[in-house]
Amino acid sequence: MKNRVIAFAGKGGVGKTTSLALFLKYLLERNNKDILVIDSDPDANVADVIGHEVQFCDTIGGKMKVLKDKIQSMKLSPNTPKGQLIESDVYNCLIEMDDFDLLEMGRQEGEGCYCFINDVLKKVIDTLSKNYDITLLDSPAGLEHFARKTGRNVTDLIIVSDPSKMALHTLKRILEITDELQLKFETIWVLGNRFPEDLQMILEKEIIETNRENVKLLGFISGNDEIAKINLTGGNLLEISSQNTSYLQAKEIFSKVI
Numbered sequence: 481m482k483n484r485v486i487a488f489a490g491k492g493g494v495g496k497t498t499s500l501a502l503f504l505k506y507l508l509e510r511n512n513k514d515i516l517v518i519d520s521d522p523d524a525n526v527a528d529v530i531g532h533e534v535q536f537c538d539t540i541g542g543k544m545k546v547l548k549d550k551i552q553s554m555k556l557s558p559n560t561p562k563g564q565l566i567e568s569d570v571y572n573c574l575i576e577m578d579d580f581d582l583l584e585m586g587r588q589e590g591e592g593c594y595c596f597i598n599d600v601l602k603k604v605i606d607t608l609s610k611n612y613d614i615t616l617l618d619s620p621a622g623l624e625h626f627a628r629k630t631g632r633n634v635t636d637l638i639i640v641s642d643p644s645k646m647a648l649h650t651l652k653r654i655l656e657i658t659d660e661l662q663l664k665f666e667t668i669w670v671l672g673n674r675f676p677e678d679l680q681m682i683l684e685k686e687i688i689e690t691n692r693e694n695v696k697l698l699g700f701i702s703g704n705d706e707i708a709k710i711n712l713t714g715g716n717l718l719e720i721s722s723q724n725t726s727y728l729q730a731k732e733i734f735s736k737v738i
């Protein structure tokens with residue numbers, strides 16, 4: 481198993497970060513090493529749910545702001561190889577946790593054009609993820625990053641939906657956009673989070689109606705008090721009980737991916 485890049489997408493608040501954390505717990509429990517987690521959500525969600533605080537200056541956004549300010553105020557000679565600076569900034573941003581590495585993208589602050597920086601960043605991160613067996617990617621809510629064609633090397637896209645019309649709408653839009661942009665994923669999985677049992681067939685029907693071979697139902701994770709509590713009190717989702725019902729469901733469905 482080499483180089484799987486698994487991205488979580490979906491409407492805001494549907495449970496992308498929570499599902500990613502449960503997936504990560506599953507991988508760690510299986511003793512998978514060589515895992516990179518990229519949090520491309522500007523609000524640094526992943527660090528929050530694993531009880532790790534990250535300062536803005538230690539995120540890619542923070543480092544890139546410093547670099548952009550230097551470029552704009554001409555503090556760097558025109559001959560400075562900026563690509564290399566960006567690359568070393570990315571490596572310096574890697575947070576080494578016990579059994580995985582974490583990269584926090586952070587916000588892009590200040591005015592001015594980030595195009596060049598973003599272009600290089602994309603390449604550096606694509607290269608970086610090749611050094612790991614498994615990369616988990618927490619995408620920001622919405623569709624914009626698809627339009628920017630980030631994550632071209634994603635193998636598995638997991639679209640999370642909760643039982644709401646808006647979440648289903650976002651799911652459909654993501655499928656349309658990935659089609660329009662001809663983004664190639666090996667599999668697009670649909671994960672139903674917090675679906676009561678009697679509503680699950682609605683999501684199942686949606687998937688059948690997409691009529692696409694590579695779109696598959698991953699399964700369902702139920703709403704859970706322990707998860708809600710950990711989130712509210714700022715605990716660590718990786719420390720959730722291994723017997724927790726939602727975690728057991730997560731384990732079972734994620735074994736379809738890896």
Ligand SMILES: Nc1ncnc2c1ncn2[C@@H]1O[C@H](COP(=O)(O)OP(=O)(O)OP(=O)(O)O)[C@@H](O)[C@H]1O
Nearest residue numbers: 492493494495496497498621702703704707708711
């Ligand atoms: N299965 C669940 N059981 C209980 N609470 C849940 C569950 N899934 C998600 N939540 C709660 O719902 C809220 C939103 O979840 P989460 O942060 O994972 O969503 P998200 O899609 O990452 O949101 P955002 O778009 O803001 O990044 C959190 O407070 C989380 O604890």
Ligand SMILES: [Mg+2]
Nearest residue numbers: 496497521525
């Ligand atoms: Mg999130």
